[in-house]
Amino acid sequence: MDRLDSKQLYDMWTELGMEVKLHDKLLENSEKLHKRNYLWQTNRPIAMKLFDTALHDSHGQRVAEIVDYRNAGGKSIGTFCIYVPDEIAMAADVLNIPLCGGTGFTVDYADKVLPRDICPLVRSTFGMAISGTCPYKTLKDFVLGETTCDAKKKTWDLFGIRSLEVPQKKNPVDKALWLGEVKSFMAQLEDLSGVKVTAENLREAIKKQNRKRSILNSISAFRKLENPPISGLDALLISQVALNMDIDAFILAGEMLLKELEERTDKSISAYSAPGVRVLMAGTPSPMGYAKIHAAAEMSGLRVVMDESCTGLRYSRGNVPEDLQTVEEMVVAIADRYFDIDCACFSPNSERMENVRAVIEEFNVEGVIHNILQYCHGFNVEAGAQDSIFSEINVPSLKIVSDYSQEDMEQIKLRLEAFGGIVENTRGDR
């Protein structure tokens, strides 16, 4: 579709019942942060412009696409978690719109209904809805939560939102429960769209989602290089917008970027202008709008060479086999793929321990940053369990607990700089 001009955008937002003036301020704030967090980088791939635009479009052109889609009878749901099986939504012809908020601008608007001491992601999301600055508020047939943490689980109850039950252990009985949830999800979406999930449309959806994840993983692979042609910050931006962009547009942009990254590698063009300690960002997600910790790290001379959060490897790891024959086989394989996600909601979360250890080796990680959104008890406490593994293999770690406010940026930079120094000094010990 054609790009909307400024007047058309404002008309659209007004028609969507948004608080347009407040939304203007939100956009202004977002652009300012995007400039500060991302645009200071001096040696970005040109193709990153596509993802900058996607970020910009997430409240504009992308919304217009979805308005069009729904006006033509398309169905959509709003979700908050990477456990929601994209393949099934796609096969049932239902658009899944992830809604997790990353803007600090709306956090305090949640005060009317939610406690101040729950995670900023939940508060930002519902603050957007409450303040009339979420363009997707009316662009969905229903919202689907999940039971991955106390704060989200109880927020669904408060708003009467249905949810998928993600179990808490990884025993056979839990796997069976989860398969049941995935099947019930499929039935709900078939019911919504009137489109039956078939072996054909599901196989196509599997291939498409595999393609998307493979692109993310291929981009990540460049970060294993001694001098990565893409920064950790830009890789984060790609992961963030991957959840919002039209999948075909994302695949196209991703392929262009991959080609450029190959060329940059051939020409030894690094994203970084100075050497730097290689760190893994571990823990909670950084949804679109939130890049403070990644920016602080790379501004402080660290290189974020991998991110194992839900806006990183946790989202892209693991594909679904493409050679399955029946819907049942495919649904089981999809349920398995999502069940393997190593969220801190599982107890014990042994897979994460193994996964992180492998990532450290594969990406030549020298230090780990526990990037923890405040009041996320799950990842916060689990950082302690992870540290006992890191100390076994002599990998230093630093825990940063923060939120969507900007006040602590400079303080965090200081801590990260000091951490970089510590890692450099212990290089000989490994």
Next chain:
Amino acid sequence: MDRLDSKQLYDMWTELGMEVKLHDKLLENSEKLHKRNYLWQTNRPIAMKLFDTALHDSHGQRVAEIVDYRNAGGKSIGTFCIYVPDEIAMAADVLNIPLCGGTGFTVDYADKVLPRDICPLVRSTFGMAISGTCPYKTLKDFVLGETTCDAKKKTWDLFGIRSLEVPQKKNPVDKALWLGEVKSFMAQLEDLSGVKVTAENLREAIKKQNRKRSILNSISAFRKLENPPISGLDALLISQVALNMDIDAFILAGEMLLKELEERTDKSISAYSAPGVRVLMAGTPSPMGYAKIHAAAEMSGLRVVMDESCTGLRYSRGNVPEDLQTVEEMVVAIADRYFDIDCACFSPNSERMENVRAVIEEFNVEGVIHNILQYCHGFNVEAGAQDSIFSEINVPSLKIVSDYSQEDMEQIKLRLEAFGGIVENTRGDR
């Protein structure tokens, strides 16, 4: 057994490997708080002395009993939740020692291993273990957690503690999962003690636990009266020590108290010296050592006529049928009874909404206090959902989020006094 004298107690604590000097300070602190919270009351039943003593004994004589029991080959486990089925532990001849900490004295000792911003109950418990002030640390064969909240769930992982999976919904598949957990619990305990659970010993255990719960419920029933012969504070103390006392000793003490409460009722002896607004205490537990909010409420002229927490009705509600024939039937009935507990860990938690509404009616409740331990996202967010029901039936509520520190006591009293005034002023509206 004979009561240990002071020297014998110190010898025992030393043999248990405790930090005796620090423990002395903890006891001093506990006695001071017990005096402040409970002993200001002017018209307590005489039998309350039995429960004051039980509180005092929880770190002394009760420990000695358990040392004796274990020296004679008895088995015991440490637990943290009222979802652990007491009947099964008792039938398998395993003593269940609830370990939830209620003392603020040890909270900061948890800093070494746990974040500061998780609930004080978890921090107090592990702070006791870490500081060497928990007398039960070595008096158990294993510790068994459960998955009722993020903070506890991840703390088990951190310490390698096994846990029961309490599911998050109340669908048939969850009920089946829970039954499996209860059966696995039984197998673990049979394995530990070498005692097989039979129809006979399980029926006896059901009867005994029913008797204990019935006593608690009979005591509660007196609080429905216009002038209750027992205060909310004393009822809390009874609930707190019920989790620690030898069950036979508890039943004996409870029966003595019940008799006295009947006599007091006949003679119109009230526990309160002045009229007061009738409130329900709702939300998180107040484990042994923590009575700040209840004390603040009754010191401010309110009457806590019911407590629906885990140290209140949530623990005593619902008995298991005594006329069942097979172990299987009984285990299913036990699993059902515990599955019906209306903890905020369930989503949605509709049963709690219905239960609280019934309690309000039955106990002539005029106002509700949401008593929320800080960082308990579950009960904190759920308070909002409850409020929408309370406003439907014109029952005012007040949310108090606090922890085990004592600094906010006076401020909380002021808020509770003001709340009492509000309830009095709106009496005409109902």
